[in-house]
Amino acid sequence: MTTITEIAAALGINQATVSRALSGSPRVKEETRRAVERKAAELGYERNVVASNLRKGRSDIVGIVVPRIHREFFSNVIGGAEAVLNEAGYNVLICQTHERFDAELKALQTLRNYRVAGVLLSHAIGSADGSHILPALGGIPLVQFDRVFSELPGSKIVSNNFDGAYLATRHLLDQGFRRIGTLAGYMNSEAYVQRLEGYRQALRDAGMQPGPEYPDTIVRETGYEACKKALAAGCDALYSAGDFSALGAIDALRENGVQRFGIVGTANESFTALMSPSMSSLALNPYEMGRQAALAFLGGAQDGVVVVPMELKIRESSNINTIWQK
Amino acid sequence: MTTITEIAAALGINQATVSRALSGSPRVKEETRRAVERKAAELGYERNVVASNLRKGRSDIVGIVVPRIHREFFSNVIGGAEAVLNEAGYNVLICQTHERFDAELKALQTLRNYRVAGVLLSHAIGSADGSHILPALGGIPLVQFDRVFSELPGSKIVSNNFDGAYLATRHLLDQGFRRIGTLAGYMNSEAYVQRLEGYRQALRDAGMQPGPEYPDTIVRETGYEACKKALAAGCDALYSAGDFSALGAIDALRENGVQRFGIVGTANESFTALMSPSMSSLALNPYEMGRQAALAFLGGAQDGVVVVPMELKIRESSNINTIWQK
DNA sequence: TTGTAAGCGTTATCAT
DNA sequence: ATGATAACGCTTACAA
Numbered sequence A, B: 001m002t003t004i005t006e007i008a009a010a011l012g013i014n015q016a017t018v019s020r021a022l023s024g025s026p027r028v029k030e031e032t033r034r035a036v037e038r039k040a041a042e043l044g045y046e047r048n049v050v051a052s053n054l055r056k057g058r059s060d061i062v063g064i065v066v067p068r069i070h071r072e073f074f075s076n077v078i079g080g081a082e083a084v085l086n087e088a089g090y091n092v093l094i095c096q097t098h099e100r101f102d103a104e105l106k107a108l109q110t111l112r113n114y115r116v117a118g119v120l121l122s123h124a125i126g127s128a129d130g131s132h133i134l135p136a137l138g139g140i141p142l143v144q145f146d147r148v149f150s151e152l153p154g155s156k157i158v159s160n161n162f163d164g165a166y167l168a169t170r171h172l173l174d175q176g177f178r179r180i181g182t183l184a185g186y187m188n189s190e191a192y193v194q195r196l197e198g199y200r201q202a203l204r205d206a207g208m209q210p211g212p213e214y215p216d217t218i219v220r221e222t223g224y225e226a227c228k229k230a231l232a233a234g235c236d237a238l239y240s241a242g243d244f245s246a247l248g249a250i251d252a253l254r255e256n257g258v259q260r261f262g263i264v265g266t267a268n269e270s271f272t273a274l275m276s277p278s279m280s281s282l283a284l285n286p287y288e289m290g291r292q293a294a295l296a297f298l299g300g301a302q303d304g305v306v307v308v309p310m311e312l313k314i315r316e317s318s319n320i321n322t323i324w325q326k
Numbered sequence C: 001t002t003g004t005a006a007g008c009g010t011t012a013t014c015a016t
Numbered sequence D: 001a002t003g004a005t006a007a008c009g010c011t012t013a014c015a016a
Helices: A006-013 A015-022 A028-044 A049-056 A072-087 A102-111 A132-136 A161-174 A191-205 A220-232 A241-253 A270-274 A284-300 B006-011 B015-022 B030-043 B048-054 B072-087 B099-112 B132-136 B160-176 B190-205 B220-232 B243-254 B270-274 B286-300
Strands: A060-065 A091-096 A118-121 A142-145 A156-160 A178-185 A238-240 A260-267 A280-283 A304-308 A312-313 B059-068 B091-096 B118-121 B142-144 B156-161 B180-183 B237-242 B262-268 B280-283 B302-310 B311-313
Touching: A006 A015, A006 A028, A006 B118, A015 A028, A060 A072, A060 A102, A072 A284, A091 A102, A091 B091, A091 B286, A102 A132, A118 A284, A118 B099, A118 B220, A132 A142, A142 A284, A156 A161, A161 A178, A161 A191, A161 A238, A161 A260, A161 A280, A161 A312, A178 A191, A178 A220, A178 A241, A220 A238, A220 A241, A238 A241, A238 A270, A241 A260, A241 A270, A270 B270, A280 B237, A284 A304, B006 B015, B006 B030, B015 B030, B059 B072, B059 B099, B072 B091, B072 B286, B091 B099, B099 B132, B118 B286, B132 B142, B142 B243, B142 B286, B156 B160, B156 B286, B160 B237, B160 B262, B160 B280, B160 B311, B180 B190, B180 B243, B220 B237, B220 B243, B237 B243, B243 B262, B243 B270, B243 B302, B286 B302
Parallel strands: A060 A091, A060 A118, A118 A142, A142 A156, A156 A304, A178 A238, A238 A260, A260 A280, B059 B091, B059 B118, B118 B142, B142 B156, B156 B302, B180 B237, B237 B262, B262 B280
Antiparallel strands: A280 A312, B280 B311
C-alpha cells in the first residue's frame, strides 16, 4: 500500500509536507497541496489510521459492549449511537458478552488494548457487580446505558422504569382488572427493581392489594410457568417486565382457555404488534438511548444520569374483552 | 498507560526481553518471565495492539459490512462469524450501509484505512453492481455472503435459493393450492432472481400454469398491494421471497375475509412463528452462513462458493384449512 | 538467554 | 512554506 513517504519521493518533497497537505494544514502552498492530492489519488493512497492513531496517541474507535446484538433493543441502541458517532468522525467496535461475566471482562480488556476513545456499556446479567469494569478499562471514558451500576462514575443513560411500570399497571387497573401480578425479571439489575417498585406503587396508590410477584428470568418458558401459578392464585392480569415472558404467559392463557385476562409486556419487541391478539407493551426508546449515550461520550462522559422516557403501547392484550382461545 | 519500556526500566532489563516474555517466546528464562509477568500485573500493563499491529504490518480486525444490523438475519450472521473469528483471535468491526451505496463505499474505505485483515460483505441494495468494491478495498481479502456479486473474486457464501423456493412452491402445490403467484423481491439481487427461478421451475415441473409475479421491494406495504392484485387475478396462494411482504399479503387476506389461501414467506423471522395463524417460511441459516464466511476468510478467502441449505418451516399459513378472519 | 537497534507510517517539533 | 528528525510502542533480525 502507498505511504506518504512514497508520495514525497515521487514529488521530490518531504514527507512532512505531504502529511500537512493531506491533513488540511494551512501551512502549505495551494500549488503543493494540489500536486500532493493529485499524486495521492494517482497512487491510490489511503491514510494508515493505525499509524496515525499510534502517533497521535488516541483512537477514533468507540467500543460498544452489549449482551447480544440480535436483541432488537440492543441493535437499535447501537444504531442510534452509531448515527451520532459516525457523524462526529468515530467508528464503532461492537462486542457481545452473551450475558457472561468472563466475556464482558475480555471485551473490556480488548477495547483497552485498542486504546479506544471510549466505551458504551450495558452490562451482562452474569456480572453481579461492576467492580471489574474500571480496572479493566484503565481510565478509558465510560458511558453505561440501560443496565447500569450506579456506584460507578461516568455517564448513565436509563429509562424511567419506575414511571413506565407505574403507568402500565395503572392502565391495567383502568381497564377493569382487579388482581394484577407481575413477572418481575432479574432482581440483580436495577432496571427491573425499579419496574417492580413502579408496579407496587401503582397498586398502593389505587388502594389495591399487591398481587403475586414472580422474579425470575424473563424468557418464554419462565413466563409460562409463572402465569400458571398466577392463574392458580386468582390473578386476572399480569404486568411483565419483559415481552418474551409475557408471551409465555399468553401461552398459558391459551392453553387454559382463559377469558378476561390482561397482559402488558415491556420492550415493545416487534412481534408484540404482529401477533394476534396483539400485545400491549411498555416501549423503551433504544435508538434515543443510543443517541444519548453517544452524546454523553462526546460530552466527556461526565458523571450524571440521562433519563429517556418510555411509552405505553396499548394493544389488544390489555383489553378486557379480548378472548384468549385455542 | 504502562508500556513495555517502563516495565523494562523497572526491572533493569531490556524492552526486547519484556516483549519476548509477554508474547510467550521460548527464548526467555522462566525466572525472567515470571518477574516480567509480576511487574506487568503490578503496573496494570495491557499491550497496545495499535503499536503491535503497526509493527507487524497486519491487524487482527475483520470488518463485517451489512445493510442493517437490526435485521435478524444479519445479526445472526454476525453472531456466527464472531464466534469463529473470536476463537481464532480476531476482533470484529461492524459497519451498516442502510442499503445506501455511498455508505457502503465509505465503510469499505474506513476498513481499508484500518488495514483490516479481511472484509465480510453483504452488499447494499443501493449498489447496482460491485465495481466499486475491489478498488475501495485495495487488496484486502473479501468474502461475500447472501447478497453476492458473482463477477468479483474471493469467497461467496450463499443459500440454495433455487432449491428452497422450488420446495416452498412444491409444498403449496402438495397442500392443494392451484394458482400460485409470487412476491418476487428485488430483481437486481441474484438471491431473489434465483428464488423466482425455483418458483417457476416447480410450477413447470408440475405442469401448472405459472401464476402472476410481483417483483418489488419486500416490505409489508408492497406485499399488501400485490396480494390485492393477486386476489383479483384469481390466485389461491403466494410464495413470497420475504417474510414482511408475506405479512402484508396476510393483511390483505384478513381485510377481505378470504378462505383457503396459502402463504409461504422467506427468512423465518421470529414473528412468523409467533403470529397467529403462524406463518410458514423458508428459513435461511444465518448463523451457519456467518460461520462459513468466517471460515472462508480464515482459509484465505479463496475463490469459491459455499452453499448453505435452507429449510422449509411448515406452519399454519400454508394449510388449506386455515381461515383468515377479521 | 539477553541486549542492540532498526523500523512500521504517521505527526509534531524543531529549524531553515 | 518546507525540510529534517524524533517519537508514538512494539517486534524482530542480528549480535553478544
